Amino acid sequence: MHIQTIDYQADNAPHFLAQSLRETGFAVLRNHPITAERIDAIYASWGSFFASEGKQDYLRDPIRQDGYFPFKSEHAKDADEKDLKEFFHVYPWGQVPENLATETRAFYKDLVGLGVELLGWLDSQLPADISDKLSVPLREMMIKSEQSLLRILHYPPVAVDERSAAIRAAAHEDINLITLLVAGSQPGLQAKDNQGRWHEVPCDSGMITINNGDMLALASDNYFPSTTHRVVNPGENPNQSRYSMPMFLHPRPGKGQEGLCHSILRTISSRRKVFGEGDQRRMPSSSSHPGAI
Numbered sequence: 610m611h612i613q614t615i616d617y618q619a620d621n622a623p624h625f626l627a628q629s630l631r632e633t634g635f636a637v638l639r640n641h642p643i644t645a646e647r648i649d650a651i652y653a654s655w656g657s658f659f660a661s662e663g664k665q666d667y668l669r670d671p672i673r674q675d676g677y678f679p680f681k682s683e684h685a686k687d688a689d690e691k692d693l694k695e696f697f698h699v700y701p702w703g704q705v706p707e708n709l710a711t712e713t714r715a716f717y718k719d720l721v722g723l724g725v726e727l728l729g730w731l732d733s734q735l736p737a738d739i740s741d742k743l744s745v746p747l748r749e750m751m752i753k754s755e756q757s758l759l760r761i762l763h764y765p766p767v768a769v770d771e772r773s774a775a776i777r778a779a780a781h782e783d784i785n786l787i788t789l790l791v792a793g794s795q796p797g798l799q800a801k802d803n804q805g806r807w808h809e810v811p812c813d814s815g816m817i818t819i820n821n822g823d824m825l826a827l828a829s830d831n832y833f834p835s836t837t838h839r840v841v842n843p844g845e846n847p848n849q850s851r852y853s854m855p856m857f858l859h860p861r862p863g864k865g866q867e868g869l870c871h872s873i874l875r876t877i878s879s880r881r882k883v884f885g886e887g888d889q890r891r892m893p894s895s896s897s898h899p900g901a902i
Contacts, residue, residue, distance in 0.1 A: 610802040612810060617641040626727065627734035627833075630821055634836025635800050635810060638727075638817045643719055645815030648791055651716055652852045654709055659695060659763040667697070667704055675703030680765065693767060699759040717759045720856040724789050725751045727819060728858070731787075731833070739832045747786065747828070750860035757785075757859050764840070764851040780839040783822035783857065790818040791854040798853075801837040810838070824860070 613629035614637040615622050629636035658664055669676040675698045681691035699705055705713050729748040732740065740746070751757075780801065790798070798810040798818070810818055826835040840853075 610808045612637060614639055614811060623730035623733055626730055630833050634821045634834050636819045637811050638819060641723065641817055648815060651712060654712060655761050656852060658706060658709060667706060673703060674698060675700050694762055694764045696760055696762045701755050720789055721757055724787060724856060724858045739829055742830060743828060751858065752861065754859060754861035758857045760855050762853040766850060780837050782835040782837055783820065784824060785822040785857040785859045786825045787858050788820050788822060789856040792816045799839055
């Protein structure tokens with residue numbers, strides 16, 4: 610499994626992004642507009658939040674599903690142990706701690722902008738027989754969407770008695786179009802190939818990992834497949850926290866996309882997707898807030 614690392618500035622970047630996503634479901638982007646210094650700064654800011662008791666003031670809204678989700682909030686289907694993580698859901702209309710709002714909302718906006726650009730790259734690389742099946746180009750699916758989710762994850766140090774019983778994020782696929790995963794502060798992300806073998810995904814400082822979601826696989830008739838991935842417990846330095854920030858790009862609900870969203874809901878509702886490194890059980894619906902799976 611060869612996950613390509615692509616230079617955002619290169620003229621042939623759209624070609625190699627599409628090629629890697631087509632062949633593996635994953636790609637890694639370097640030399641992009643979001644600097645490593647900016648990524649480090651936002652990780653530091655949210656690290657302070659997760660270390661504080663004030664996080665309890667932002668407990669998730671059970672309807673809107675924004676806000677803080679405490680440690681061991683969820684687990685994979687058929688798994689006995691809950692995932693070893695806590696996290697915060699950021700939507701453009703949702704709650705964010707006041708001291709983090711300006712930095713986080715600007716980061717959200719720039720990640721969405723980069724994701725929309727990458728969808729445009731994929732549009733330019735689709736074969737005609739695939740693009741003709743789309744109700745609208747992939748990039749246009751994002752116009753006026755307020756459904757995309759920035760998930761800020763904290764994996765605390767793994768206790769000795771938890772190392773064999775639980776995993777930081779169990780194997781899963783993503784529901785959305787594409788996920789932009791800002792490089793984690795520690796390694797651990799793995800992708801599964803067609804032979805069932807697991808491969809480490811590069812996570813050098815400042816890189817952004819791109820992976821396909823179920824919605825993109827469905828829209829492209831599986832031209833861009835949705836790939837299983839997970840986050841394993843640390844082999845070294847097990848007492849270090851790990852931070853990660855996936856941005857899940859969701860199309861707007863309604864005209865041109867409602868059929869796609871509801872097809873995904875029908876396909877996935879029977880298998881209860883896992884919440885993980887780059888996963889989201891929230892789906893945009895025709896209502897004013899995301900629907901639950």
